[in-house]
Amino acid sequence: MVSTLLVVVDGLRATDVRKMPFLTQLAHRGVSYRQARSVAPSLTRPAAASLASGAPPGVTGIPGNRLWADGHLIDTGRPDHLVELLRSLRGDRLLPVPALGEHLADHGHKLVAVGTGSNGCTLLLNPGAVDGHGAAIGARPFGHDAFYARPESVRRRLAGSLPQAADGPFPELDWATDLIVDYVIPELAPDVLVLWSGELDDVQHANGVDGPAGDDALSEIDRRLRRLIDRVREQTPHTDVIVTADHGFSNATHTVDVADIESLIPPSLTDAVQLVDNAPGTDTHSVGALVRLMLGATPAQVAPALAPAGRTSGEHWIVVHGRHILRRSTPAPPTGDDPAQLATLGTALGTPYLYIDGLSLRALIPSAPDTRPSAPAQAADLGWILGFSAPAAAPDLPRADRQAERARQRAIAADTPPSCTPPTRSALMRSSRPPTPKSSPGPASPRWTRPAHRAPRSSWTPCEPG
Ligand SMILES: [Zn+2]
Secondary structure (H helix, E strand, O other): OOOEEEEEEOOOOHHHHHHOHHHHHHHHHOOOOOOOOOOOOOOHHHHHHHHHHOOOHHHHOOOOOEEEEOOEEEEOOOHHHHHHHHHHHOOOOOOOOOOHHHHHHHOOOOEEEEEOOOHHHHHHHOHHHHHOOOEEEEOOOOOHHHOEEEOHHHHHHHHOOOOOOOOOOOHHHHHHHHHHHHHHHHHHOOOEEEEEEOHHHHHHHHHOOOOHHHHHHHHHHHHHHHHHHHHHHHHOOOOEEEEEOOOOOOOOOOOOOOHHHHHHOOOOHHHHHHHHHHOOOOOHHHHHHHHHHHOOOOHHHHHHHHOOOOOOOOOEEEEEEEEEOOOOOOOOOOOOOOHHHHHHHHHHHOOOOEEEEOOEEEEEEEEOOOOOOOOHHHHHHOOEEEEEOOOEEHHHHHHHHHHHHHHHHHHHHHOOOOOEEOOOHHHHHHOOOOOOOOOOOOOOOOOOOOOOOOOOOOOOEEOOOO
16 A cells, blocks of 8 residues: 655745646645755755755765766666666765665565656665665656666566657656556555655756746646656555655846856765865855855955954965866866766865866865875866966965965976975975065966977976965
């Protein structure tokens, strides 16, 4: 018997439920949770993994719809990426914590997830389906490449009877309903049944919210949910029904491309969270400041938030300025559209706090006073000439910012990347006065193309304090 039917309408805002007569009626007959919240980041697959496991993205290690893990760019919408790449990287676990389906399996019960969103999303709702715990069925029958089901016995059972074509606006949701009523409930006999509807999200991404297309979609989905829930309750009248969403939507008057942020999250969000948590004195102020940096604020602008007034600040940061040099041997400069290169660069510099605008790069590297960037030579391989500041406490970031810029200009003039070794704290304390620069900074003009000679990458020139 289906004890619980969980319906997730992807992208449904709480305020839009009033446009859905059936859901409104359902809410009036039942209980509404006003404090239900999505996870952060409020994206589809992080939310799906958290819904399945009860753990936040920092624990599930699904921090984005795409993520960078151990040299692989993983699209979590693709089951093959999830299983063959991510799961194998994590020692045969897709999520580091058991999901509801696995808990139920331990107690002899069964969860079946049926989804019309991406197949990866459906699998994240019941990752144990890969090992035969319950099932995950990606209800996208049209064009059989898109159809996905685990375990294999379920895939084989359904593969021969997929519909070829359909009429109407949301045929997959219709098919999912028929599948649930005609096959899943009678044959798979789940105790918990999850239906994830991806249609509204698609429509709202394409058309925005509060317009005719979105409103039509709300009506169509409402009608289909009435049919689904009525038909499920005909078979199992005592099923509890929960309707929720993974996140909402908002209209934006202008947008920021956050692809670079999403892709720069290190191997798993667990690592990212540790990185942030390990930064001494981390709090919401400083995390917000770092996000602002990634969105283009300068270190000088974020410095006040990194060291709020009255707080003793022990953390140190190395500011990095970079310029991409186009050479035949180097790839094109990374952009927000090229997450793989961005992530590689972030890994090379040992920081997710990286902002690139065209040919210019700026980064903050969390640093103990005596550390230096981990592998800047790799950044040079990608075509970046870099200048590093000395490690600076947050209040000194404006000075470090200027220092990094001077180091960058020297590096460009000499074309000997990387340009400077951040001095140790003791060296800084010894040099109370800045040394006289050996040469004036080179102009930031686009004349550096094929250098006749390139110094070895290990040739670091001293940083100019102050
Ligand atoms: Zn979503």
